[in-house]
Each structure stands twice: as C-alpha cells, then as structure tokens.
Amino acid sequence: MRTPRRIPEVTIARLPLYHRGLVDLAKTHSVTVSSEELAELAGVNAAKVRKDLSYLGTYGTRGVGYDVDNLLHQISRELGLTQNWPVVIVGIGNLGRALAGYGGFSTRGFEVAALLDSDPSKRGQKVGELVVRPTSELAEIVKARAVAIGIIATPAPAAQAVADQLVAAGVSSLLNFSPTLLVVPDHVAVRRVDLALELQILSFHHHHRDPTGPDAEYPDELSIGLGALSASVRPRRGAATTGSVRPATKCRGLA
Amino acid sequence: MRTPRRIPEVTIARLPLYHRGLVDLAKTHSVTVSSEELAELAGVNAAKVRKDLSYLGTYGTRGVGYDVDNLLHQISRELGLTQNWPVVIVGIGNLGRALAGYGGFSTRGFEVAALLDSDPSKRGQKVGELVVRPTSELAEIVKARAVAIGIIATPAPAAQAVADQLVAAGVSSLLNFSPTLLVVPDHVAVRRVDLALELQILSFHHHHRDPTGPDAEYPDELSIGLGALSASVRPRRGAATTGSVRPATKCRGLA
DNA sequence: TCATGTGAATCCGTTCACAGCC
DNA sequence: GGCTGTGAACGGATTCACATGA
Structure with missing residues (x-):
C-alpha cells in the first residue's frame, strides 16, 4: 500500500511507543518482530499495531513479521527523528532546570539549544553546560538556531505571553507545562503536560475504587x-x- | 437526572479542566456560568460540556446556566478533591526535586507526604521542607500516612521495581514519569507522563507542517x-x- | 426567551476475521 | 503454516438539534 492516507492523531501518538520498542529490539540485535511482540512492548494489542503501521506503508512481510531496522527507520522518518531538533526551554525554575538536565531528550532526537528566563537574577546562571539567557534574546536565538520546538515551563500567568513570543519568532510547536490554555494560530501545534491534572484524574480513580x-x-x-x-x-x-x-x-x- | 451511569474515561479526563475554569470563575465572584463560557475556559465546545456535566447529575438551570459554587463543589466531590491526598515521590533526581517543589500540587488537592530515594548519598538531603528518606521506609510511610498516590521519577530501569513496592505497600494509583511500561494488578490505576514522547509527537507535526x-x-x-x-x-x-x-x-x- | 439536558445522527477509532502472500 | 494487511462490523465519543423547563 502506498501512503496517501492521513495518519490519525491517535496513531501518531502511538508511533513513539513503537519507536521505543524497536530501539530496544535493535539493541538485542533482533532481526524481525511480529505485530504481537511489538504490541506487547508498546502495551497495545496486535491488531492496533498492524493497523497503525499500515498507515505508514507496507513494511511487513506476511508470514514473517517486520524487519526491525527497516521499521525503526521508517517510523523515525515519519516522526522526523532522523535529525536532531533544537528546542528552547523558557522558564528556568525547578521544572525548567529539571527539563534542562533531562537525559532523555538528547537520546531521543532533541537537543536543548538554549535556556531562557525573564528574571534578571537568573541571567548567566549555569545549568549543566548551558547558561540562562534573557527572554529578550528569544527571537534571535530561535532564528539563529532554527529552533523548532519551544518548551514553556514558566508560571501560568507568563505562559501566554511566552507562547506569543515563541510563535512570533517562528516556532511551530509548543510543549506547555503550565496549567493554562494557550491561544495560538492554527498552524502551531501545542501539547500540554499538566501535572496536577494527572493527579486529579488519579484521584478520581482512587476515590471511586x-x-x-x-x-x-x-x-x-x-x-x-x-x-x-x-x-x-x-x-x-x-x-x-x-x-x-x-x-x-x-x-x-x-x- | 440521577447519576447511575458510568462516567466515560474521556469525561473524567476533562473534569479537571472544568474544575480549573470554575476555580477561576469563583475567584472573580461569578455566580453562574453557561456551558458556552465554561467551554471557552476549558478549550472544548459547549455541547461537550453539557454532555459531560450531565453524567454527574442535573446541576444546571435551564435558561440560566450552572451555579459556579455548586458545580465546583459537585466536580470536586466527584474527583475526590474535597480532601487533600497524600502522595509520595520516589526518585529524587532533577525531576523528583522539581516535582517536590511544584506549588501546583498543594493548591490543587495534594500534599507531598514524603520523598524517597534508594541512593544512600541522597539520604537526609533537604528539599524544601522535606528530607529525603531511604526507599526501605516506603511501606512504613505509605501505611502511616495512608498514601494514595505514588509518583515515580526514577530512571527507567528502577521504575518497575518501585512500582511493585508501591503496589505492595497499598498504593492504588501511580503517576509514572519514566519511559517505561509498568505492569501492575488490575485495580491499580496508572498514568504516564513521557516527556520525550511528547516532543516526538510535536516533531511529527513540525516535520509535516x-x-x-x-x-x-x-x-x-x-x-x-x-x-x-x-x-x-x-x-x-x-x-x-x-x-x-x-x-x-x-x-x-x-x- | 434562553440555556440546559438528551435522544438521534454522525464521526472516528478499535476490533474482528479472513483473504493474500511469504 | 504463519503473519501481515485490510475491508467490515462494532462500539464509543462527539456533535446536532430540539424538547423541556426555568
């Protein structure tokens, strides 16, 4: 099958799971993998794996399975992980600092290009290899480094203004850690991670156990x-x- | 309408959004709110708000809207937020420290009861008001404080063992920050926050913009x-x- | 008149089950 | 024989549209 169909958002959200599973398999030098095995690694069922992968193309072999290296490559390509994307982190409080030091980014296709904070007292502080720079340099940095993704780790009241600045500078994707609803133009993709919200969902389940x-x-x-x-x-x-x-x-x- | 129907998981995941919107409205002393307004605050549409709220009961007044205080109370009750839930954070690295200092927890119905880490060199370190304690004390703490929710902020290889310990100690809900698929008994609710995975989804959108x-x-x-x-x-x-x-x-x- | 509450219609994702191919 | 790829069936969530009742 060719790949003219639009990939559903839910499928996109699962591709990173398959990606991770395949990375693990590649480490053990597995040559092929069945939808069943991959499903187990990703925590979904085999039918879903096959359907999801069929959106990308016909990369499996009937009676055999999928070639691990090839499938990993195809998924990486689809996710745009064949290159390292530069990201900026805005808001270097506890969370921003933790994100700056998070090893998982570099190992999974991302590179922290800069740390930004509007607080003058933070300016020049070192966090790992990087130095905190003032938000006024945002546009300049985004353009110079062709930053694709902005991570917003500011307090809630500052989040919208930071988002506006990032978008104005040309960033096309935002990861928002503040408990705020960002308003952005249509072409900008936003994902939110709301820690307290996650706990509240768990609270519901605990409450109703x-x-x-x-x-x-x-x-x-x-x-x-x-x-x-x-x-x-x-x-x-x-x-x-x-x-x-x-x-x-x-x-x-x-x- | 009474409330005998099961509430869909997607609705549960939106209740915290409404909750937050209502908290904001309560601050401005708004008395009533329409599904339209609440929808705007939560970033969904009005029909969804009405359908979601109808699962909880009949708390609106036709021609008028919802009473802010009452609706806030009903949603809080449903989410189990009328009391403060004690949580423990296991794994006090960069991320665990950031979570420990995250103000959003205490203001939204949760209290960090303890910080745990298996690394002896971390033992006794102070993080804010709290002292890092050895993981060996986990069961004791969970029982003494009736801990409901465990937050796992360890490196990936340790996550499953920590989850097992938390479950064994009686914790019924887990928030997993490690990029790992946890295996737990059916009665335990798990939510995962995978930072690199979020970036990979954004990478897809950026790549295909x-x-x-x-x-x-x-x-x-x-x-x-x-x-x-x-x-x-x-x-x-x-x-x-x-x-x-x-x-x-x-x-x-x-x- | 106005906004809720809710059946009905629709959309979309999941699962089934098997044809097709190795 | 075995596993993929995929139409078709299914189920659940969203949206529509209007009856209902303040």
Missing part, C-alpha cells in the same frame, strides 16, 4: 479482570502477582 | 482553517493574530 478497599484481605489471585477498578488485591511480594497483572495502558494521548 | 514553511510571507489573516497543519502564518506582533487563532485543544487524555 472498589469499596472493599485495599486493606481487605484476598488471596493473591482473586482479582477477576473487571478493568482498572475491579477487586482489590494487595500483593505481598515485590514482584508482580501472577494472576491479575496487566500492562498499564491508561495514558491516552500522552503515552 | 505546511511545506511553504513558516518563513513564507503571507498577509496575517490568510490561514483558512484547515486544521492544525493548515497554511502557515507568522504574526509580527507578540499578541495573537486576529484571524487564525484557536485555543489549543490537542492534549487528549493528558489535558
């Missing part, structure tokens, strides 16, 4: 797959219980 | 709503452009 509670005593294998809110089990040993274990598949969109 | 590129010159109002990947516009002023601006609505699940 099985009323017998986690302190009720059950034999280890009781939990009879009624979904995430089914019977409570408290394993005694550190290792996962034998019966009622499932890969965590809750993080739509984000994961 | 309109080929005319952000440097093509257009009159400001050109962008004719073809969705997020439509014609490129580069606003000149910091403020949002007049024509082609839309609230960012991309973060499913997570936002």
